[in-house]
Amino acid sequence: MKLRPLALGLTFGLLLGLAILSITWWVTFIGSPGTTLGVLRYVYLGYQVSWIGGLIGFLWGFVDGFVGGYLFALIYNLFVKSDAKPPVSFDDLPSEEISEEI
Secondary structure, three states: OOOOHHHHHHHHHHHHHHHHHHHHHHHHHHOOOOOOHHHHHHOOOOOOOOHHHHHHHHHHHHHHHHHHHHHHHHHHHHHOOOOOOOOOOHHHOOOOOOOOOO
């Protein structure tokens, strides 16, 4: 089964972006200094632990997640067999009665 790079990139991008946004806003809401989370400012240009910083972190996280997911799907698709058959569904399996022993 081949992966769709665009779909995986969008999914990873949204997940990482929303994770950074929600964690940043939660830390800002509870009034924590966010020293551990503040390390992201060295990775994402313009990021800081604040309400606006959460939006900037969302954008950077989306880009980062999109690129990572897209590249993962491309590399995965290089190694997967193109002529692979889909997995067998449960309908194709022979039905057997299962007896319960008490």
